[in-house]
Amino acid sequence: MIVNFLKKINNIPFPLTIKHYFAFDDSTKYLKDGNLSSSESWDILRESHPHFSISDNREEWIKVNEQLIKKDGQDGGLKERAKDVAEILKNNHINSVFSAGCGGAGLEYHLKKNLPEIKLTCSEYSKVAVDKLKKVFLEADSIILFDMKSKDWSVANNLSNPNQNLVLLYRIDIDLSNEEMQKMFKNMYNSGIENVLIILCGRLTLKSLISRLRQRLSWKIKGIRYSFSGYLRSEKKFLEFFDEFYKSEKVVCGGLHGFLLKKINVV
Numbered sequence: 139m140i141v142n143f144l145k146k147i148n149n150i151p152f153p154l155t156i157k158h159y160f161a162f163d164d165s166t167k168y169l170k171d172g173n174l175s176s177s178e179s180w181d182i183l184r185e186s187h188p189h190f191s192i193s194d195n196r197e198e199w200i201k202v203n204e205q206l207i208k209k210d211g212q213d214g215g216l217k218e219r220a221k222d223v224a225e226i227l228k229n230n231h232i233n234s235v236f237s238a239g240c241g242g243a244g245l246e247y248h249l250k251k252n253l254p255e256i257k258l259t260c261s262e263y264s265k266v267a268v269d270k271l272k273k274v275f276l277e278a279d280s281i282i283l284f285d286m287k288s289k290d291w292s293v294a295n296n297l298s299n300p301n302q303n304l305v306l307l308y309r310i311d312i313d314l315s316n317e318e319m320q321k322m323f324k325n326m327y328n329s330g331i332e333n334v335l336i337i338l339c340g341r342l343t344l345k346s347l348i349s350r351l352r353q354r355l356s357w358k359i360k361g362i363r364y365s366f367s368g369y370l371r372s373e374k375k376f377l378e379f380f381d382e383f384y385k386s387e388k389v390v391c392g393g394l395h396g397f398l399l400k401k402i403n404v405v
């Protein structure tokens with residue numbers, strides 16, 4: 139009983155959003171407007187910080203994705219995550235995926251390895267990332283420039299029948315404000331997107347909240363520069379973004395929590 143209570147408290151049983159800060163070493167001072175809220179800042183970060191860079195050399199890019207070289211900010215759960223995503227796609231008879239904000243496309247690379255038959259579109263709002271991916275991700279069916287804040291998401295349904303198509307949102311939640319998240323799901327709904335898999339970057343728990351506050355205090359004390367880099371939310375907060383438009387089921391993919399969403403069809 140006590141364990142269940144502690145789990146409930148740790149999960150933060152109410153909607154909560156906090157700002158997220160990160161110390162990007164020397165890159166912090168070069169970010170546009172001092173934060174990570176634009177494609178320009180993402181490009182600067184990727185050019186200046188080895189841990190976040192995307193390689194435009196195919197051999198190196200594959201080594202990064204196979205986790206033989208540490209780059210592109212991926213964690214050790216990447217391969218397992220792709221297997222879990224592949225399982226979800228198979229179970230739901232999905233035959234095409236549109237990934238938004240794909241970054242270096244590490245997860246998408248493994249997805250194509252697991253399910254080569256899946257039609258895959260990768261998209262980004264950074265032209266630099268799109269140009270690099272076009273050189274290295276030869277297995278992708280399409281790589282396009284696309285802003286998740288767009289009103290029209292119909293491009294995401296282009297490769298297949300909407301019922302067999304899925305929009306993949308992998309670790310992009312941190313980049314959008316609450317208002318932007320709300321609008322994005324509404325726009326997807328209005329554009330006829332039937333299936334969405336969102337895998338969270340920033341799922342806030344009591345434990346992670348305390349550790350982040352301690353980390354920030356430690357940067358402050360040591361005089362280390364840090365910058366605003368997005369939002370972290372409790373699980374309950376995410377439900378508010380899509381509950382009106384999509385039925386949700388909780389999922390865990392390679393250790394990261396998320397939701398599989400299915401469009402609510404009004405009869």
Ligand SMILES: C[S@@+](CC[C@H](N)C(=O)[O-])C[C@H]1O[C@@H](n2cnc3c(N)ncnc32)[C@H](O)[C@@H]1O
Nearest residue numbers: 180239240241262263284285286287308309313
């Ligand atoms: C935290 S990274 C995640 C990248 C990749 N999905 C992954 O998990 O490795 C967030 C990505 O979203 C992209 N992004 C941020 N805002 C965006 C927007 N409005 N439209 C499209 N991409 C966006 C950034 O360029 C960045 O590559």
